[in-house]
Amino acid sequence: MAEAQSTLVDARRAAEVRERRARWLLLAPALLTIGIFGLFPLTITLIYSFLSPGTYGGVTWEFSTDAYVQFLFERDIFDGTLEFSSTYLQIYGRSIGLAFVATVGALIIGFPTAYFIASKPPEQRNVWLFLITLPFWTNLLIRTYAVLLIIRDEGIINLGLINAGLIDRPISILYTDTAVFIGLIYSYLPFMVLPLYASLEKLDFRLVEAAYDLYATRFQVLRRIIVPAAKPGIVAGSILVFIPGLGAYITPTLLGGGKELMIGNLIALQFGSSRNWPFGSAAALILMAVVMVALLIYVRNASREGGNHG
C-alpha cells in the first residue's frame, strides 16, 4: 500500500518535472526573443552611453559620463564654463507635448468610432474592423507621403477651399506642428480604436438601457457606464499611441519640415553628422526612462480610479 503510494508520488513528481520542463520549453522562444532583440541591444546602448565618442562616429573605450552631463549642461562654446542648458529639455518637451496632444486627439476620434463599431450587430463588426485596419496594409512612409500630398499648399484641401471660394491663398499646414499632429493621429489611430473596441464590445448594452430607465441623462450614462467599461481600452490605447508617437521619426521628418528636432531626429542625428554615439545612446535611454515613469504613473492612477468605480 505504502509502496503503491510512493510510486504514485513519484509519478506525480515526474509529471511535475515534465510539466515544468515543457513550460520552460514553451517559454524559451519568447525569452530568447526578448534576450536577443531586447536586452542585448539595450545593454550595448547602456554601455555605449558611458563611453567617449570616437572621432568619426563609433566609440572609444574610455569611461565617461559626458553624455548625461551634456543632456542638462552645456560647456559654453564661447567661454568654456559649464552651465545649465535647456536645449535638449526643450526638444523632449516638444516631443512629449506633441505625442500627448496626438493621444488625446486619437482618443477623441477613436472613442466614438469604437463605440459605433461595438454597437453594430456582431456580423457587421468584422467589416468595420477590417476597414479600420485597412491603412495598415500600406507602408507608414507611403501613408505619411499621402498626408503630405493632401495638406500641402497645392494639395487637395487647399485647392478645394480655394476653388470653393472660401480662401484666396493656401493655408500653410504642411511643415508646422499641426502637420505633425495630423500625421501622428492618422498613423496611430487604429492603435487607439482596436483596444477601445475590445473593451466596448464586452459592454452589456442592457446596462445602458437600465440607466436610461432610471432617468440617467445621456451624459451620466456616458460618464458612469460607458467610460468605466472602456477604461482598460482607454489605458491600452493611450499607451499604444503615446509611446510610438514620442519616438516617431518619419512623421516629424516629412511633415515637420526638419526645422525643429524631435527626440527621434535628435537621436538619429547623433549617430550621423554629429558623430556622438554615446550621447545618442544616452538620449535613447533617457527617453526610455521618461516613458517608463510616465507609464507607471499612468497605470497606477488608472487602476486606482478603476478600483473606485468597482
Added chain:
Amino acid sequence: MTRRIVTLFAAGALGLAGAAPAWAEGELNIYNWGNYTNPELIEKFEKAYDVDVTLDGYDSNETMLAKVKEGGTGYDIVVPGDYMIKIMIEQGLLAEIKPNEMENFEHMDPKWVDVWWDPGRNYSVPWQWGTTSFTVDTEVFKGDDIHTLALLFEPPEELQGRINMLNDMNDVINAGLRYLGYERCNGNVEELKEVTELLLNAKQHWRTMDYSTIEKLTSGDVDISQNWNGAAMRARAQRPTLQYAYPKEGFTGWMDNVAVLADAPNMENAKLFVNFIMAPENAALISNFARYANGIAGSEEFMDPEMLTAPEIVMPADAPAPDFVRPCPQETVDMYNKIWTRLKQ
C-alpha cells in the same frame, strides 16, 4: 568585445541571407546617394559582365560612414564626397584598388587626378562633381541680382517663409560664414557667435530644412532652396522660372568619388565597375541622369546637348571659383554641432 559579438551576430544573419541563390555570374552591391544612379548604367553593366547589381541609397556622408564603420554591410561600392574619402582612407575602410593602373584611367581629366583627398588616385575615381549654392524662382523674386546669399539670410518679403535650407550642418554654417565674409572651418569664437546670431535670425524666414530639394521646389512648397547644381537643373526642367545662383560671397564645390570598401565581398566585380565608369560613354550616362559634370575627358560627346550649355554647369566668367572645403578639426566640429543643435532646438 561587444563589437566582435555584434559582428558575429551580423555575420550569422548575413550567412542565412547569403544562402539565397544568385541568378547571375556574380553580384555587386552598390551603396550610393539616393536618386543619383542612372538605371541604364546599371543595366548596361549587368549585361556586359553578367553581374547582378543591388543598389541601396543614403542621404549623407555621415550616414554612410556610420553604417560602413560597423563592418559586415555586404556593400562593395560606396560613393563618398571628397572629405569623406580622405576620412575613410585614414580609417582604413577603403581598398587600395589602384584605379591609376586600370585600362580606362587614360580618360581621366588630369585636373582631377592629383586631388587632396586622394593624391594620384590610388583609391577612388570621380563619380560626379558639382557646386552647392541655391536656386530661386525669378518670377517670385522681384529683385534683379540673384547672385547673393542675402536671399537666404536676409530675404526680401516675397521670399520670407518660402525658403528651404539643406538639412546639413556644414552647408548651412559654411554659407553663413561666407555671407559674413569669414573663413570656413573657423574656430574664431567671436565670428562663430555672429554666425549663430545670423542663422537664428534667418531661421524664422525658412520654411523647411530638407535634402529633397527637387521635390520641394517643383511642388511649390518653397520658391528658393539651397541646392546642388545638378538638382537645380533637374528642378528647372519642371519649373522653368528657376535659376541657379552663383553668389558673389562664394559657394561650395565638391566631388563624389567611387571607391571600394576594404571588406567588399565582390572585390573583382567592384574593380570591374570602377574601370567601367571611367569609359567616356558610361560616365556620360551618369551625368545625363543626375545632371552633374563627371571628370572624364571625352564624355561630352555622349552627353545630352543641353547639358553642355546649361547655366548650372557652365559657370559665368565673373563667378567666384568653387570652394572645396576640407574636413575641419574636431574642436571646430564640436562647435558647429552646438550651433546646429541650438539652431534646431
